[in-house]
Amino acid sequence: MPSSTMTSKGQITIPKDVRDDLGLEAGSTVLFVKVGEGSYRMVARTGRIQDLAGILQRSDQRPLTIEEINEGIADAAAESGRRGLDADAESR
Numbered sequence: 001m002p003s004s005t006m007t008s009k010g011q012i013t014i015p016k017d018v019r020d021d022l023g024l025e026a027g028s029t030v031l032f033v034k035v036g037e038g039s040y041r042m043v044a045r046t047g048r049i050q051d052l053a054g055i056l057q058r059s060d061q062r063p064l065t066i067e068e069i070n071e072g073i074a075d076a077a078a079e080s081g082r083r084g085l086d087a088d089a090e091s092r
Helices: 016-022 066-091
Strands: 029-036 039-045
Touching: none
Parallel strands: none
Antiparallel strands: 029 039
8 A cells, every 4th residue: 555754844745656557647636535434545636627518418408497497406505404404303
């Protein structure tokens, strides 16, 4: 398993095999995503935004209106709130 040591300035050299696997080059951006208490996932941002064009819409799906999008967000938020209330009730 590759490893690195942090310098006194907080810098870490990413091992070459990891850089190669992630497609990192000089100037690449790396995100650190918290996935749990004391645990992070390192994600390379190597693509361009243009590379994502069209990946979210299926050819058999019509575009949603802003009202439909807002309604979907509100429904998801309400469901999330209900799950939170159910979890609180179960822990009592």
